[in-house]
């Protein structure tokens with residue numbers, strides 16, 4: 001795990017954008033894994049800014065989102081499809097046909113929908129760079145604590161904490177789904193690179209557990225300790241319960257030299 005601590009959420013987003021831009025430059029047909037939630041919004045704003053300034057193009061990009069609510073229509077404002085259109089897809093030159101979200105249609109077998117999603121990812125050549133946020137309970141995607149570390153895309157029941165955390169996005173008269181289709185932990189771990197962003201004090205405990213405690217399904221994000229290329233971008237608040245800030249800083253100085261010389265990515 002590479003841990004990089006920035007002063008604020010803006011810097012986290014700006015630096016995350018550099019990773020995405022670099023992938024888009026390096027690979028003719030890049031595959032991006034995307035997340036929803038509050039954390040990546042600033043990153044998506046940055047990407048739109050770079051696109052509008054003609055510094056990048058999404059013409060040959062394919063995307064796979066982590067999750068989608070159960071039985072929600074695509075055009076519902078609370079669907080993750082709407083979120084992605086609103087914050088990113090509507091503002092860049094990506095082909096809609098190349099933007100995938102899991103389906104969780106109540107009239108179809110959820111197991112088949114999960115398997116189909118895995119097959120689409122495989123057909124696209126796998127995910128090059130997966131963007132992740134982290135839940136206050138340590139979840140990644142909607143893989144709640146106790147999720148199998150070998151799980152694949154499937155339907156999950158959300159915890160009360162997740163429902164509460166996300167309730168801000170639903171009006172009081174709207175039904176908030178308590179089920180969702182999510183890429184599994186093993187599906188996420190298949191990505192060649194993983195970029196997890198966390199900002200704010202309310203993430204400090206989950207971040208500390210992810211980085212300093214043993215790998216455990218109680219904190220699904222802790223599995224990233226086992227990933228070859230996981231980069232964790234934090235603001236000072238999210239990093240506030242971590243020891244060894246000076247060490248992370250020093251490592252990053254060394255890595256910056258290496259990245260300048262050899263590029264951010266290898267193996268593409």
Ligand code: F6R
Pocket residue numbers: 034035036037038039040066067132133134135136139140141142
């Ligand atoms: C979203 C997702 C979730 C969020 C996490 C953090 O697609 O998969 O795991 O990344 O709940 O959400 P925010 O960023 O709203 O704190």
